[in-house]
Amino acid sequence: MHSPTEADTCAEELRAALAAHGITLPSLGVDLPTFSARCPARPLIALGNCNVLTAQALTAALRKGAV
Template structure:
């Protein structure tokens, strides 16, 4: 059984962590196809972003 609250919590945590790094992914959310699938674990949809956001994301990940 998939716990939607748990998935939403993970998405919220990721959205907040990205925001602290100055990154906003407007399409960030739960992938409905994976959530509806009987055996597949739910996937987080990161969505599309512009080049500036992609550069900020790459920089933030490289700082670790």
């Protein structure tokens, strides 16, 4: 089971890691309906939508990190 604090911390750590690569996903956050819909709670982190340039930057950062 994950607490709201753990989910928020995870989302903020992901936001910071993306920002270190110059990537911003404005709608990144905890998907609250998934947090309360399950027992035990397993909240999802919603990444949201992004434009093509952001998707390309995210792809490049992931590829670079995989090497």
